[in-house]
Amino acid sequence: MPDENSFSSAEMKQYLLHNTSCILAISVWNKDDARQRAENLCAKALLDKTNLYGDLNRWIKALCSPDGASG
Numbered sequence: 001m002p003d004e005n006s007f008s009s010a011e012m013k014q015y016l017l018h019n020t021s022c023i024l025a026i027s028v029w030n031k032d033d034a035r036q037r038a039e040n041l042c043a044k045a046l047l048d049k050t051n052l053y054g055d056l057n058r059w060i061k062a063l064c065s066p067d068g069a070s071g
Contacts, residue, residue: 013041022064026052 025038038046044063
């Protein structure tokens with residue numbers, strides 16, 4: 001991304017943790033760099049963009065619903 005260095009990782013993490021209740025990271029590649037960035041941002045999961053259509057709803061229900069229910 002051309003602007004990926006506009007904000008530090010610490011600034012992004014602080015903003016996200018203050019303004020969201022659940023972080024799901026999305027990447028085109030599930031390489032070590034993407035996994036490390038997702039972990040650094042306290043993401044609950046790293047989703048592969050190629051499978052996003054089928055996986056996103058399931059992950060939101062499983063990890064980000066208030067009660068954690070997958071139903």
